[in-house]
Structure formats: structure tokens, C-alpha cells
Amino acid sequence: MGTTQLESVQEPKYWHLKTVLSEALDSDFAVGEILPNERDLAARFGVARATLRQALEQLELEGRLQRRRGVGTTVAPPRVGVAVSTGRREWTGGVGGEAWQPVDCTMDRAPAAVAAMLGTDSTEPVHVVRRIRATHGQAVAAELLYIPASSVPELSAIDAPAGAVRARSVLRELHRLGLEGQDRSVELGSARADDAKELDRLPGAPVLVVTTRYFTADGTAAVSVATYRADTCRLTFGDSGALEISEEEQDRQAS
């Protein structure tokens, strides 16, 4: 051998640990089952707790585990597919478990990045609608919708009472515009404190940030920034007439 490297490259302990645990999850555990606590697990594998935690963090990132402070670590169900399709009826939203639920509506300055997309002055206040999306009774996404007052001129005179009621009227106005198209992007982020609270996660939890621009003939009418729980969600996109899997079908497959 001499100068050549050892054939078995040294694999980090936490990586090997992750593999072992992953296989154990497949064979020895059922969804929802509680794992031994971190101190016991670390002792069983003969590693420090920090090392064990590094493996658990990876598995949680991959949606295999769910950890809750004060409770324990459980085996997570498969990720739920969430449709982020070219939704024609996006604003209204069905009454089923799929719906966006308006929570609040305020008037505020848009963040610089959003103002740039809207093509407005960043000091000009815009309508900010907060919506929550739930599936199977679980909150999966929190959204902030930014709508320049100029996009919904009818509303400026109304000045409805704040809260969900006003949110709905803004959405109604927006729906009335007749949107011509949209433009989406997805990237990884970490949950802000307010979003984390809505999603029942700790601040900094990994999220998929979906940014959508809504167009009318006049230009960008609104911008949405939606943060989806990365641990529990798989975003699905319906392309070119492909069959979009329905919620009911998913439930059947799961059972």
C-alpha cells in the first residue's frame, strides 16, 4: 500500500449513524412511533449526544423524523404533496382541507426585494394580506401577499375594518382584475419568527420559500411570498395537462 490512501475512506460518525438509523426506521419502526430519547440513543451507539443530534437533524431535514421539545422524537409520516399549480381559482380557494385561510390584512411598506418586483417605490405602503394554508388539519404554509394600492383602486375608498374580513375584500378585488399569468420561484430559506409560530416550528426551521408574481396587462399586480414547511411538504407542480393528484387519491395511497 505504501503511499496510497486507505481504501475505506473515513466516513464521519454522524453520517454512518444516520444511515444505520435510517435503515432502522424502515424496518423496526412504525409511523408515529416514539424513539428512545437522545441521551439513551447516544449511549447505545457510543457517541456524544451532539453527534447523535447531528444525525437526527439530517433525518429531520429529510422528513423522516419529527422532534418536539418536551415531547420526544417520533417517526414522521411520508411528506404530503402540496399543489402549487397554475391555480386559476387561487384567490377563492375551496372549502376543503386544501384552502388558504385569510388571517389578517394591514397596510405596510413592502420589503425592498418585494418592492423591486412590484416596480413601486419602496416607501409607498401596500396592502399586506396574511394567509395560512392547511392540509389534513396541519398548517403547512404561511403567506404574505403584497398588493399595491394602485392594483385595487376600488378599495382605497372602502377602508374596511382590519382583519380577515378586509383580507377577503382585498382578495376579491384582486380576483376581479383578471390575472394574465404568474411567475414562480422556489428556494430554501429559514423561517422567520412570525412564520415559525404559524407553522408550529422553531424560528430558523428550514422552509421552502415560494415567491409568486401575478401579472395583469399593466404589469405586476401583486407579489406573494409563501413559506412552506420543508420537513413535511413536497411541492407539486401541474405542468401541461398532467394529471394532478387529488387529496383523496393521496389518502387512498397512504392507507
Add this chain to the structure above:
Amino acid sequence: MGTTQLESVQEPKYWHLKTVLSEALDSDFAVGEILPNERDLAARFGVARATLRQALEQLELEGRLQRRRGVGTTVAPPRVGVAVSTGRREWTGGVGGEAWQPVDCTMDRAPAAVAAMLGTDSTEPVHVVRRIRATHGQAVAAELLYIPASSVPELSAIDAPAGAVRARSVLRELHRLGLEGQDRSVELGSARADDAKELDRLPGAPVLVVTTRYFTADGTAAVSVATYRADTCRLTFGDSGALEISEEEQDRQAS
């Protein structure tokens, strides 16, 4: 000693640290600039290196920083938008920086999850085409394309030499089928060792996993599993005639 009276707020140190660093990145650093090393930074902020690292990890996750072992920590450029659109000409791919580059083609068993989507027996070997996608000279994604032999019957007799040449001929056959649609999903994952190597990252690095099913009239013709670097990529989807931003435009905006 333990905790000093760090304000009355119970904000974790690493979280506060992340905020401070993030603001410093905005004001005091240019893209590409090298930060002080972790030991110095930790000392400067009066925290343990592990705590400082927790903050850096978050910032790297958000695409603000780039860390390389043996080199240092640098300020990352804004994430590059990568089109994952309803690509009609997906198989061929232009010659520009946007292209998928075929690397290899083997015959192997598909993973169980892929076999399920293909609707084939998981023991039946399929063509496995490996492709790399690069933008601006940077590898951004690694893909495995699974194609049942039954989808490309013309090819079974040919048995071209392995490698990129065979990969290209398989893609050509697939292109000839006339695909009717596709079905995409995006989720968070961690890079396998082989993908990590292609993407110049460490194993376990966060990636966006884009799974695509390609349909013909007969059913699913192929399944692609592409892993994009989550730190450097923002996936963009062209919906319903929306303007897809071109690479050239992005470059102009960046400057």
C-alpha cells in the same frame, strides 16, 4: 458563570448572532470577500466556536455565505435563478451555459420509489442516464434519469458503448417518443455522496430534489430525479405564458 444577563429576551445567542452578521454582510462586505476565520469571529463575539458555527450554518443555508474547508468563509453572490420550466426541448438542451450535459449511461435497477412511479417491476433493470447541469461555469444540479427498456424499444438491439455516447442515444430515443406532459415535485433533501461530489459539496449538503415524471399516451415513459444545490439555486417555473427571465437579463441585473 453560565448566562450573562443577555438582555431580558430569551433569544438564542446564535439567532441574535445570525442577525448581527446578516446586517454586517449587507453593509460592510462585498460579494466574494473573505470573512475572518471562525475562531477569531467567535472570540470577537464572545461565544464558543460551536455557537458561532450555528449562526454561520444558517446563513449558508440562506445562501448568504459560502464555506470551504481549508479555504475560508466568503460572502456568496445572490442565488442564481435556474429555469425548471415546462421545457419542450428539454432533451436536447442548448449549447449555452444552461445545458444539461450527459455524463454516463448504465443499466441498473431503479430504486423502489422510482419503480413505483414507472409502474414497473422493481427488479427489472432500466436505463439510468446521468446528467450534470451547469450555469455560469458552475455545476448546479446532478440528475439521474430512469428509463424502462420498454420505453425505448429501438435501443435494446443497439447496445451502444457505455458512457456519454450511449447516454445521448438514449435521450434521442426518448425525445422521439413525443411526450405528452410532465408532472413535477420539489422537496428538500440532503445530497448523497455521489451527487455531492458532482456538485462540489460535502455529503449531506442541503439540496432541492426535483422529481419529474414524463408521460406519453401509454403512461409514464421516464422518471427524473434531479438534485439542485440549495445554497446557490433559486428554481424558477414558467407558468402560463409568463415572461421567463433569460440568463442575459440576469447578468445585466446583477451588474
Add this chain to the structure above:
DNA sequence: AAGTGGTCTAGACCACCGT
């Protein structure tokens, strides 16, 4: 060889949940 980030340890205390 020197310097960087990556891994690992063995503790400690804190915040939160259930009982």
C-alpha cells in the same frame, strides 16, 4: 508547515411538555 473549516467530546443549563 500553517491555516482553514469539519468533526467530536463530555459536560452544563434552559425552555417546554406532560402528569
Add this chain to the structure above:
DNA sequence: CGGTGGTCTAGACCACTTC
């Protein structure tokens, strides 16, 4: 209250890159 995961420390050594 006891038990859980979350944060934090002050070290140590390793793998890698660069000079």
C-alpha cells in the same frame, strides 16, 4: 415535578487547501 429536546461551552483532533 421529571423527562424531553434546544442551547452553549471549552476544549481536542482531523481533512483539506494553500504556500
